[in-house]
Amino acid sequence: MDLTGRYGSVEEASRHRQNDDSPANKRTLSQTALVEVISVDDTSVNTESGNPLKEENMNEWNKNQVFLAWLFVCFSTGPTSSMIKVYIPAVIQSLSHALGHQKNSQNKCTPRGDNCYVSFGGTDVQYSSYVLYLKAIYTALEGLIAIFVMAFADYSSCRRTMLAASVIFFGLLACPFAALYKESRASLISVSVLYCLMLIVETVYQIIEGSYVPIFMIAASQKLGQGAPSRESGGVALRRGSKVSALGLIMGNVGGILSLIVGVMITHIGGSSISADYRNYLIAITVAGSMTVLIGLVSVFFIPNIQGRALKIDSSGSKARVFLMLPFIKLKQITEDVWKYKQVMRYVIAWVLWNISFSNFLSVIALMYRSTLGLNSSNAEYTVWQLMGNIVALLGSLLWMLVYNWQCRRFSDAKNVMLIKQSLYILLFFGWFVNFWGALGANPNSVVGFKHRWEFWTGLVLFMSTSSAIRSLNRVVYSSMLPKGKENQFFGLEIMLGLLTGWTEPLIIAAISDRTGNLRLPYVPNTILFTVATVFFYSCDIEAGMRQVAKI
Template identity: 70%
Template structure:
């Protein structure tokens, strides 16, 4: 990672305007030893003043702060996507019954129903209905966080609270191992809360990504407002983004290794039930809390933008209106940046289909091979998925940066789009392969053990590389000073619209009893996302915001 010497300052864009806005800020500007960052807003010509303690911004501390922060949430994040849904599925299976009877559910297959909201639903659909519910709630939370974070002088505190709360919510799982209705409800509630808190963390972390990218690529005294070749910016961004994902996956791998050890040491899973999963989740939560406490002090605090009161001078009224005003503003910004809008739509659609594939595929792995006798194999399977995700980001970063040295900056921008389109085809094919299995007479379509293993290798490795590309390209096209809003908008749109497909595929699975049928709408969604990605002109988007 190319982290240069101490990150010192950004040249003022309009110091006179800043001083007129707030005399105290102008006074601090002359007397404070802190670094001052001013970014001009794309619409209102407002100045965003952020102060960063210059002693923090040296090569080693930037490296440690960014990577340790990403590592800290990796363990719990992997558990929330891997073991928690599996635990919920196990509870639902243990408490469920076969359709139109009170007979206990069979170890394999989809004929298992559990009570949810006064109705009997298929036990895999139960998990998907939960996903639709928490996704809708996350969207509401995202609106508040994305609009208020820019004005808060306690962004690091918000980041710390979200990281620690994320880990703490995972800690009670070890005590909820008994297969009772109370445990099912408690685990379901904790599952939803964990993912809502993770959304808050992702939004605030997204606002720090451009800051870390700037710190990683500029030497002392250099005017970072000067134009930089697009190829160089993308190379630097690829390293920051990929290494962040690699560290997150590394944290997840360590937690999953612990889960594998627990599962294989504790004896047959048909005797221990979901208890092994629950212990692993609690250990992952403790890891997140511990590493989070170590890494947070190294994260610089950013001073928020000045909150302008309305004509009545009421602060409460201004705060209540703020989410709607900022949502209107960022929507207007997106409409003025067509390439960002196209990429935003594509990224949201891709992320929905990516998340749904992982959910459906993981639940189907256990229901196809048997819940009890596949738990140990499931832990190894998911561990391999995280390893492939880590390797996917790492290999793409190495190959892309190696190729960048051989070509011009313009060619490098084209190269990243080619990488994007090629990698997308692997994900599309994985969904299409699953859709084939919706036909009961088709011999393939995730109906055999080898299909799950091979499919996970290709899907996770390519999807991890795509996540690196998305964050780099999206950041490169955002107007300066509005990164937090735009990253929040991406997450918010994904959550506000993302609940629809989980709800649809849950209803499809519940009505038909065919757990492979959801791959069909997911393949269609993936196809639409590819079309938007292909139509996006990355070079034009970067030029519009002077990042060329």
């Protein structure tokens, strides 16, 4: 599985120029320094396989204790991640409702319905749309952060430190929430800023965490290659990848479930008054942040560090300039890589579109649940509803992993690829159907479309169980088609594309619900987006993508 030729076009050209001392060549090197002086030092990677794992470190990554430590890191971020999705948007919605007024009047907002507007950027916006506007604005900023992270992470020899810093900072940002209980403009702004900072830090963590999936897969295939035919390594890597990806998400869900159980206990013990319910959400967020800091701090340092790719810079050029331009250079190179690996390009487009639709669905249904059933009367039930969503998400990932691994052992690599794609189509259908069901509710005369309690409970079960399995599956399939040694870049690309383009969909659905006052209408464009993503998934030849990078 020699992929050293993958890097030949840039590296060899650079080495040839460095060996040529002619004035003409020096001028050429100077002119192209910002693109071609960046090369990989072959001593920093396993030159026989072209991957970032040295031979002596390979067995270390196959040790159970390393895998367990990585799972505990995934577990540690679960509590705070669940707060971002569950309680923090609810807190912002509650604060906006408390500070808002009915449209074209100064009357206080009613407990139910969408006729509630709050000041945002010098104008009044619908109070649920306030959360969606925040998400749209800061999603674009997250995209810029992703560009820098994906550029430097592969060259860094302190990836573990970056992982630890992102996990700990992620938890620390959640800790101040318990002090922000006053229904004031200052509290709303503080919660909004902390929410957006947490989203940005979570992006950094997701890029680094995702890059560990192919590393575990590479270690598994290398171990097999020592005493077994190479043709078997594709199936072994897929099985290992499915376990790493699914169990990582499952542990995150377990952490989220644990924090939500704490939240349910706090909410029910705290009483049913409006102020108590609202403050209990904030206490639960702070508890979750503390859990992330403590568990992450202990577990992350049991993960082996990874030797980064060496960055060689021409001595005649400006190092500061090269470092500043590195993110844009890598963005250009990764764009060229994606164009070369056509199947990866199709899959990453599908994944990005699906992920935008997935995120928008969860944002809208959570806000709509409370506004439909009553902002104050549904607080306690909301915690149980979201807890149930995390539980079925865990079961969805676990069931897919068990069924796929059971089937995967019985067939060839080509058959396994076909199975993974068939399971993807089945899972996508359920997600599309739930979005379509929500779109039916956009018609005011429709009697269904998330207008009744049973629809919210049934819809969340179907959507979360299948979507969680899709998330596991996506990371496995994507990892199986990546060129070795550039995992951070390609996982950063997926997140970056999602963030750079993902702000448009939240902005559109926020504008739609803001202008129309109909929070179900955004399900129409979301269903269309889900359909387009499904078409791209169908167009991707996974087996061809794996063969192109010699992983099957």
